[in-house]
Amino acid sequence: MQAAEMDICAKMKAEVPLLSASGVTRRYGARIGCADVGFDLWPGEVLGIVGESGSGKSTLLSCLAGQQRPDAGRILYDGADVLAMPEAARRRLARSDWAYVHQNPRDGLRMGISAGGNVGERLMGVGARRYGTIRDSAIDWLGRVEIAAERIDDRPSGFSGGMQQRLQIARNLVTGPRLVFMDEPTGGLDVSVQARLLDLLRGLVRDLGLSAVIVTHDLAVVRLLADRLMVMKSGRVVETGLTDQVLDDPQHAYTQLLVSSVLQV
Amino acid sequence: MTVQDYNFAYLDEQTKRMIRRALLKALAVPGYQVPFASREMPMPYGWGTGGVQVTAACLTPDDRLKVIDQGADDTTNAVSIRRFFQRTAGVETTQSTTGATVIQTRHRIPEAPLSEGQILVYQVPIPEPLRFLEPRETETRRMHELEEYGLMHVKLYEDIARHGEIATAYAYPVKVEDRYVMDPSPIPKFDNPKLADNPAIQLFGAGREARIYALPPYSRVVSLDFEDHPFTPSRAEHACALCGATDSYLDEVITDDRGSRMFSCSDTDFCASRQAGRPDGEGGA
Numbered sequence: 001m002q003a004a005e006m007d008i009c010a011k012m013k014a015e016v017p018l019l020s021a022s023g024v025t026r027r028y029g030a031r032i033g034c035a036d037v038g039f040d041l042w043p044g045e046v047l048g049i050v051g052e053s054g055s056g057k058s059t060l061l062s063c064l065a066g067q068q069r070p071d072a073g074r075i076l077y078d079g080a081d082v083l084a085m086p087e088a089a090r091r092r093l094a095r096s097d098w099a100y101v102h103q104n105p106r107d108g109l110r111m112g113i114s115a116g117g118n119v120g121e122r123l124m125g126v127g128a129r130r131y132g133t134i135r136d137s138a139i140d141w142l143g144r145v146e147i148a149a150e151r152i153d154d155r156p157s158g159f160s161g162g163m164q165q166r167l168q169i170a171r172n173l174v175t176g177p178r179l180v181f182m183d184e185p186t187g188g189l190d191v192s193v194q195a196r197l198l199d200l201l202r203g204l205v206r207d208l209g210l211s212a213v214i215v216t217h218d219l220a221v222v223r224l225l226a227d228r229l230m231v232m233k234s235g236r237v238v239e240t241g242l243t244d245q246v247l248d249d250p251q252h253a254y255t256q257l258l259v260s261s262v263l264q265v
Numbered sequence: 266m267t268v269q270d271y272n273f274a275y276l277d278e279q280t281k282r283m284i285r286r287a288l289l290k291a292l293a294v295p296g297y298q299v300p301f302a303s304r305e306m307p308m309p310y311g312w313g314t315g316g317v318q319v320t321a322a323c324l325t326p327d328d329r330l331k332v333i334d335q336g337a338d339d340t341t342n343a344v345s346i347r348r349f350f351q352r353t354a355g356v357e358t359t360q361s362t363t364g365a366t367v368i369q370t371r372h373r374i375p376e377a378p379l380s381e382g383q384i385l386v387y388q389v390p391i392p393e394p395l396r397f398l399e400p401r402e403t404e405t406r407r408m409h410e411l412e413e414y415g416l417m418h419v420k421l422y423e424d425i426a427r428h429g430e431i432a433t434a435y436a437y438p439v440k441v442e443d444r445y446v447m448d449p450s451p452i453p454k455f456d457n458p459k460l461a462d463n464p465a466i467q468l469f470g471a472g473r474e475a476r477i478y479a480l481p482p483y484s485r486v487v488s489l490d491f492e493d494h495p496f497t498p499s500r501a502e503h504a505c506a507l508c509g510a511t512d513s514y515l516d517e518v519i520t521d522d523r524g525s526r527m528f529s530c531s532d533t534d535f536c537a538s539r540q541a542g543r544p545d546g547e548g549g550a
Contacts, residue, residue, distance in 0.1 A: 114426055153427065
């Protein structure tokens with residue numbers, strides 16, 4: 001425990017943001033995907049990106065995660081320029097240090113492969129070659145995301161939407177990444193399942209000390225998970241700040257609209 | 266039809282030249298799939314059009330050709346390809362493994378050890394070992410490029426999870442010279458150990474998929490496995506009913522309508538040599 005605390009202290013002393021973006025711009029022809037976005041994400045911090053559909057949230061996320069190449073800007077991960085890396089190094093990073101949780105679990109899972117195989121894929125991708133060890137960590141992670149161990153050999157196509165999403169999270173976190181990108185992790189789930197998933201995510205993020213970038217249009221999700229918030233409109237950042245500050249005292253007209261649009265039950 | 270109607274070994278010289286260039290590249294980068302301009306051949310895809318083109322590019326008038334299909338010299342595929350080259354190249358043919366200089370094979374490696382100077386040509390239906398795991402060709406090429414072979418082990422993991430052991434019995438993936446993962450064509454995994462450190466040149470031709478790959482002599486070839494579930498070559502727990510061999514790969518043959526069956530060597534030349542009391546693989550012409 002002491003070692004862990006010292007580790008955290010050392011990281012804080014280092015004062016290098018885990019992920020640092022500046023001037024990230026991505027155009028689709030004449031249209032703007034996202035323009036001139038910049039932020040610093042510190043170790044252990046969760047950044048929420050909110051905005052309506054088409055505001056460039058997902059474009060920004062895929063640029064950050066290296067799935068699209070931005071037209072302009074710089075992205076530094078742990079001090080290293082992600083865009084200047086050779087592709088092999090970037091993909092190695094994406095396999096080991098990063099994780100990407102898709103909105104639709106079908107995009108992030110292999111539907112024809114058992115739950116255990118899905119969780120084990122990243123381990124085997126970084127060189128695990130002992131079946132017993134892979135199996136044990138798969139069982140461990142299924143437990144952590146509240147999937148019964150006896151479902152380990154079932155295919156995810158037989159799982160409910162919420163289970164698929166939890167399986168996707170387990171599959172991504174099994175290699176102990178430091179940075180997680182999440183694209184609408186609760187999209188398409190009903191509210192009670194959403195609540196359980198959020199609870200789980202919050203626990204995992206806190207326990208593992210993960211840094212995360214969460215894209216969502218659901219303000220409740222960022223209220224629960226995010227430390228800081230970035231509000232996007234038409235591809236640009238219109239407001240940033242601490243989550244509670246932005247949600248309780250929105251300054252920009254669009255943020256005010258967004259906050260007041262939330263239905264109260 | 267006479268020999269004069271066709272160029273030697275059917276293909277024109279420019280085509281053979283193109284294939285030989287692909288073969289040289291394949292030998293230079295063991296296990297790498299080299300694209301080549303596969304030609305229409307006078308036989309359907311799936312009958313060995315890739316192997317035939319590679320054989321045609323390798324043959325010289327002095328060669329002695331052997332063709333086997335599932336180890337047998339006398340099955341339709343083997344007979345028709347052998348006759349094809351008898352007619353179009355006029356080369357000598359043989360059923361003897363040791364007596365042949367070029368051996369075209371479908372789904373087997375002969376039992377008799379090969380020697381330096383021999384060429385073994387495989388017919389390959391699907392050259393891409395990752396194909397059934399990742400359908401996108403662009404993606405599989407990138408995976409080869411970046412050596413991202415974790416997915417191959419996911420397949421083996423699934424085997425163990427479902428069957429308790431690695432149930433892949435043929436087309437068992439191998440890693441060549443610590444670099445490329447390669448599909449050894451649908452040979453039984455019993456034959457996988459023979460791929461490694463083999464004195465003969467091994468060439469793989471996939472006609473429909475237009476790919477050639479190769480193993481130079483004495484290549485390092487390792488069958489993929491897990492530390493706690495190591496690779497095991499498997500064979501039926503019987504002796505050959507004809508020659509009594511206990512170390513050869515066996516075919517299971519159903520002999521009547523009441524379910525009687527016998528096991529016999531799939532390599533007919535090997536079996537016949539043993540029955541005739543000759544040393545292995547020195548069968549009749």
